[in-house]
Amino acid sequence: MQTAENNRQYRKQLKEALDNAFQRKALDNFAVAYRGIRVSNFEGIDRARLIERIGKAKDAAMARVDALYHQFREKAEAAGATVHLAASDAAANEIIARIAAENSCTRIVKSKSMTAEETLLNHFLENRGYEVIETDLGEWIIQLRREGPSHMVMPAIHLSRNEVSRLFTEVTGKPQDTDIEKLVKVARRELRERFVTADMGISGANFAIAETGTLGIVSNEGNVGLVTTMPRVHVALVGIDKLTATVADALTVLTGLPRNATGQAITSYVTWITGANPSGASATGRKNMHIVFLDNGRSALAGDPVFSQALRCVRCGACANVCPIYRLVGGHAYGHIYIGAIGLILTYFFHGRDKDKHLIENCLNCQACKEVCVAGIDLPRLIREVQKVVVHSAEQPFLPGLMAAYVLKRRRVFHALLRSGRYVQQPVTGNTSYARHLPDLLFKDHKFKELPALAKKPFRDQWQPAAYRPARPRYKVALFSGCLQDFVYPEQLLAGTEMLKGSRVRLDFIQAQGCCGLPLYMLGEHGAAADLARWNMANIDPGEYDFVLTLCASCASHMKENYPFLLEKQAGTRVNARQYADKVIDYSSFMLLVGESAAAGKNARGQKAAYHAPCHLCRGLGVSAAPRELLEIAGYAYVPHDEEETCCGLGGSYSFKFPEVSAAILDKKLGAVAETGAEILVTDCPGCVMQLRGGALKQGRPIKVLHMAEALQQSK
Amino acid sequence: MEMHRSGLVEQFRQKADAVSTIVKPVATMAEALAYAVQVCVRKEACAMLSSGCEYGLSDPAQELCGLKQWEKLMAAPGLAAADIDRLTALCRDAGIGLIRQGLAAHAGGIDVGLTTADFGIADTGTLVLHCSDEDLRLATMISEVHVAVLRAEDIYPNADAAADRLAAFFSTSDYTAFITGPSRTADIERVLTLGVHGPLDLHVLILDGSTAS
Numbered sequence: 001m002q003t004a005e006n007n008r009q010y011r012k013q014l015k016e017a018l019d020n021a022f023q024r025k026a027l028d029n030f031a032v033a034y035r036g037i038r039v040s041n042f043e044g045i046d047r048a049r050l051i052e053r054i055g056k057a058k059d060a061a062m063a064r065v066d067a068l069y070h071q072f073r074e075k076a077e078a079a080g081a082t083v084h085l086a087a088s089d090a091a092a093n094e095i096i097a098r099i100a101a102e103n104s105c106t107r108i109v110k111s112k113s114m115t116a117e118e119t120l121l122n123h124f125l126e127n128r129g130y131e132v133i134e135t136d137l138g139e140w141i142i143q144l145r146r147e148g149p150s151h152m153v154m155p156a157i158h159l160s161r162n163e164v165s166r167l168f169t170e171v172t173g174k175p176q177d178t179d180i181e182k183l184v185k186v187a188r189r190e191l192r193e194r195f196v197t198a199d200m201g202i203s204g205a206n207f208a209i210a211e212t213g214t215l216g217i218v219s220n221e222g223n224v225g226l227v228t229t230m231p232r233v234h235v236a237l238v239g240i241d242k243l244t245a246t247v248a249d250a251l252t253v254l255t256g257l258p259r260n261a262t263g264q265a266i267t268s269y270v271t272w273i274t275g276a277n278p279s280g281a282s283a284t285g286r287k288n289m290h291i292v293f294l295d296n297g298r299s300a301l302a303g304d305p306v307f308s309q310a311l312r313c314v315r316c317g318a319c320a321n322v323c324p325i326y327r328l329v330g331g332h333a334y335g336h337i338y339i340g341a342i343g344l345i346l347t348y349f350f351h352g353r354d355k356d357k358h359l360i361e362n363c364l365n366c367q368a369c370k371e372v373c374v375a376g377i378d379l380p381r382l383i384r385e386v387q388k389v390v391v392h393s394a395e396q397p398f399l400p401g402l403m404a405a406y407v408l409k410r411r412r413v414f415h416a417l418l419r420s421g422r423y424v425q426q427p428v429t430g431n432t433s434y435a436r437h438l439p440d441l442l443f444k445d446h447k448f449k450e451l452p453a454l455a456k457k458p459f460r461d462q463w464q465p466a467a468y469r470p471a472r473p474r475y476k477v478a479l480f481s482g483c484l485q486d487f488v489y490p491e492q493l494l495a496g497t498e499m500l501k502g503s504r505v506r507l508d509f510i511q512a513q514g515c516c517g518l519p520l521y522m523l524g525e526h527g528a529a530a531d532l533a534r535w536n537m538a539n540i541d542p543g544e545y546d547f548v549l550t551l552c553a554s555c556a557s558h559m560k561e562n563y564p565f566l567l568e569k570q571a572g573t574r575v576n577a578r579q580y581a582d583k584v585i586d587y588s589s590f591m592l593l594v595g596e597s598a599a600a601g602k603n604a605r606g607q608k609a610a611y612h613a614p615c616h617l618c619r620g621l622g623v624s625a626a627p628r629e630l631l632e633i634a635g636y637a638y639v640p641h642d643e644e645e646t647c648c649g650l651g652g653s654y655s656f657k658f659p660e661v662s663a664a665i666l667d668k669k670l671g672a673v674a675e676t677g678a679e680i681l682v683t684d685c686p687g688c689v690m691q692l693r694g695g696a697l698k699q700g701r702p703i704k705v706l707h708m709a710e711a712l713q714q715s716k
Numbered sequence: 717m718e719m720h721r722s723g724l725v726e727q728f729r730q731k732a733d734a735v736s737t738i739v740k741p742v743a744t745m746a747e748a749l750a751y752a753v754q755v756c757v758r759k760e761a762c763a764m765l766s767s768g769c770e771y772g773l774s775d776p777a778q779e780l781c782g783l784k785q786w787e788k789l790m791a792a793p794g795l796a797a798a799d800i801d802r803l804t805a806l807c808r809d810a811g812i813g814l815i816r817q818g819l820a821a822h823a824g825g826i827d828v829g830l831t832t833a834d835f836g837i838a839d840t841g842t843l844v845l846h847c848s849d850e851d852l853r854l855a856t857m858i859s860e861v862h863v864a865v866l867r868a869e870d871i872y873p874n875a876d877a878a879a880d881r882l883a884a885f886f887s888t889s890d891y892t893a894f895i896t897g898p899s900r901t902a903d904i905e906r907v908l909t910l911g912v913h914g915p916l917d918l919h920v921l922i923l924d925g926s927t928a929s
Contacts, residue, residue, distance in 0.1 A: 030906060079890070156903055176771075180909055188911065192823060209886070221903075228891075246879075251882075265896075266894065270893070272891070272893070274886045
C-alpha cells in the first residue's frame with residue numbers, strides 16, 4: 001500500500017522496492033513468462049472481437065446500472081436472498097457487521113475480494129471483535145503478515161517460500177519445510193478446520209447477473225465453494241460495476257478474464273449462486289444469504305463520458321503484468337489498494353486525491369496496459385485525465401507545468417530560449433556534444449545517462465528546400481520536426497531528408513510550426529496542449545498535404561491520437577484535427593511507401609542491428625513490421641531480442657520525475673540488447689535515442705545507438 | 717452427428733488433459749462405478765496424494781485429521797437408486813465405507829467423491845454440476861479425489877452454447893459449479909501446486925453408450 005505524503009517519501013519507497021532483490025527477480029520472471037502465456041492464451045479466439053464484445057457489454061450495463069440493480073434485487077430476493085446497497089465503503093462494512101451481529105456470528109471465513117480490500121473490511125470486522133480468516137492461500141499469507149496484496153490476482157507474489165515457511169512455523173507452532181507442495185498441504189489442513197468451525201462466509205463476486213439474480217465467482221483453489229457452502233451465513237460484497245444484464249454477457253467476460261489474468265482458458269472453478277440454497281448448518285435448512293452491493297463512487301463514474309470505461313475493469317491484473325514500472329517495484333509501491341494502471345485511476349475515485357497524487361505521476365505512458373486490457377480500457381488516456389484533475393486541484397499550482405505551458409505556447413520565446421541556450425551551456429558541455437558538468441545539487445539522480453547538449457545550429461536554420469521540389473511530385477509532404485530533433489539532434493532530420501533527395505517527394509518545412517504539445521499533455525496541462533495543437537494545424541493545413549511526416553514517434557503518436565481527443569469538444573477544429581491526424585505518418589512507414597530504392601544501402605554489409613520499438617510507434621501507431629523490413633532493405637542483419645517492445649524508460653519528463661526507475665528500466669533494456677551481440681541499436685524516436693545512447697555511453701557499452709534515418713544514411 | 721459427438725469428446729479430452737484431469741472412456745455405468753471403487757482401493761498407494769495430515773499442524777487442525785475415519789470412505793450423493801445398490805455391493809467387497817448424505821460431518825476427509833455431471837463444455841474441458849443439494853456440492857469440494865461421470869451426448873462445444881441451459885438452472889434458487897481440473901494454486905513463488913482446498917485429483921469418466929455394443 002502506497003501511503004507517501006510527499007514525492008520524496010514516495011521516491012524513497014520506490015528505491016526500497018528497487019533494492020528488494022527477491023521481488024525484482026520474481027516479478028521479472030513473471031513478466032517474461034506472462035509474455036509467453038499471452039501468445040498462447042487466446043489461441044483460437046478472435047481477441048480483438050472479444051475485447052470489443054466485453055467493452056460493449058460492460059458499457060451497456062453501466063449505462064443502466066440502476067435498472068440492473070433493481071432487476072437483480074428482485075430476482076435474488078425472490079430466490080431467498082437479501083440484497084443491500086451501500087453508498088460508501090463505511091456503509092458496506094456497517095451492513096456486514098450488522099448481519100454478523102444479528103445472526104450471532106463470530107468466526108468468519110473469507111474468499112478473495114478486491115472490493116473487501118477496497119473497504120478495508122477485515123480491519124473493520126477485526127476491530128469489532130470478529131475473527132476473520134482469509135482462505136485464499138496468497139491472501140491468508142499476506143493477512144498473517146498484516147500486509148495488503150501486491151498483485152490483484154497473485155497477492156503474495158513478492159514473498160519467497162522461505163518467508164512462507166517461517167510464517168507457517170509461527171502459525172502452527174511446528175517446524176515447517178520450505179517445500180512448496182508441503183506448505184500448500186499445511187495450509188489445506190489448517191484452513192479446512194476454519195471452514196468447519198466458521199459461522200459466516202464472506203465472498204466477493206466477479207459477476208452479478210441481473211436477469212436471474214445470480215452471482216458468479218471464479219477461483220482456482222476451491223475455497224470459494226467452501227466459503228459459500230459450509231457456514232450458515234453467506235455475505236457477498238460486490239461492486240455495482242459487476243452487474244451484467246444476461247448470463248450470455250457474463251460468459252463473454254468469463255472467456256476473457258482467466259485468459260488475460262493467468263493464461264488459463266478457465267479457472268478451476270466458477271461458482272454460480274442464485275438466492276438461498278439448502279444449508280445443513282442453518283437452523284432453517286436454507287442459507288442465510290446476503291448480497292451487499294457497493295457504490296462508493298461508481299454511480300458517478302458510470303455517468304461520466306470519459307471515465308465510465310474504468311468500470312469495464314474485470315480485475316484480471318494484466319495491466320500490472322505488462323507494466324515496466326510494476327515489474328520493477330511491485331504492487332506495494334505501485335498502488336494504494338488497486339494495483340497497476342487501473343489502480344492509478346481507481347485510487348483517485350475510490351480512495352481520494354491524496355492517496356493518488358504521487359502514484360498518478362508514476363506512468364511512462366508506454367501504452368503497454370492499453371494493449372493488454374481485455375476490456376479495451378484506454379488506461380493511459382484515463383491516467384492522463386486523472387493527472388490533469390490532480391494537477392489542477394493541487395493547493396499549489398504546479399510551477400514547472402505552468403512555466404512549460406507559458407513558454408511552449410509562445411514559439412518565438414521558446415525558440416529564442418533554445419537558441420541562447422547553446423551559448424550558455426558551454427560550462428556544462430565543455431564544448432562536447434554532452435552536458436557533462438551538470439551541478440550535483442540538481443542533477444545527482446540524473447547521471448545514469450549522458451545528457452545531450454543543444455546543437456550548434458538547429459535544423460530549421462539548416463533547411464534548404466530547393467532539393468525537395470521535384471517537377472512531378474508523387475507525394476506532397478509537410479515535415480514536422482519536433483523540438484528534440486530540431487534543436488538537439490538536427491543531424492537526424494538532415495539524414496532523414498537527405499534520403500528523400502531525388503525522390504518524387506515534395507517536402508515542405510513550415511518555419512512557424514511549434515512544439516507538438518506532448519510534454520504539456522504529460523504534465524497535465526491539457527488546455528495549453530490543445531492550444532499548440534490548434535497552432536500547428538493552423539500552420540500545417542492537412543488539406544494541402546498527403547502526409548505530415550515526422551521522424552519522432554512521440555510527436556507522431558501524440559498528433560495522431562491526442563489532437564482529435566484534445567479538440568473533440570470544439571466543433572470548428574474537431575474535423576480538422578481528425579484530418580490532420582489521418583495525415584500523420586512515421587518515418588519508417590513513409591520510407592517503405594516511397595519505395596525500396598530510396599532506403600536500399602550497401603555499406604551496412606550485413607552488420608548486426610538490434611531494434612528498439614518506441615512505445616509510441618509499436619503501440620501508439622501500431623507500426624511494427626516496417627522498421628524491421630527497412631533495416632533488411634538497408635543491408636543490415638536485423639537481430640531480434642525479447643525486450644524489443646519494452647519501454648526504454650524515458651517517458652518524456654518521467655525520467656526526470658523518477659530517475660531511479662527510469663535508470664533501472666534502461667539497464668534492463670541495454671542488457672537485453674547486449675545479449676544479441678548487435679553492433680548498432682536502431683530506433684525511430686529521438687527521445688529513445690537520447691535515453692539509450694546516453695545510457696550506453698555512461699555504461700561504456702560498445703553499441704552505437706542510431707535513429708533509423710541515420711542508419712539508412714550510413715548504409716547508403 | 718456421431719462424428720460431431722466424437723469430435724467434441726476428443727476436444728473435451730484434450731482440454732481436460734491439459735489441466736491435469738484424468739479422462740477415461742467408459743461404456744456403461746457399471747464400468748464407471750467399478751472404476752471409482754478401484755481409484756479408492758488404490759488411492760493410498762500414491763504418496764503424492766497425501767492431503768497434509770502427516771505434516772506439522774496446529775492442534776485444532778490435527779484434531780480434525782483425527783476425526784477422519786481410518787477405513788476408506790466414499791461419498792456418492794445424487795446417484796440413481798439402481799447404481800447405488802451396485803456401488804454399495806462393490807464398496808462392501810472392497811472394505812470401503814459409503815455415504816450418500818451428511819458429508820459435512822466428514823470435512824476431515826473423504827477419499828473419493830463420485831458424482832454425475834449435468835453436462836460438459838468441450839473447449840475448456842469443463843464439467844458443469846447443478847448442485848443445489850449441499851451433499852452433492854460437498855462431494856465435489858471436500859473429497860480428496862473427485863470422480864465424475866459425464867455422458868458423451870451432454871458435451872456442448874462452448875459455454876455460449878449452454879447459456880440457455882444455464883439460465884434455466886438459475887431461474888430458481890440454485891448452486892451451479894463449473895469444474896475444470898483439480899483444485900490448484902500458484903500463490904507461492906508462482907509454482908503450480910495441485911490440491912489446495914478442493915480435490916487433489918479429478919477423474920472424468922466419459923460414458924458413451926454408443927460404444928457399448
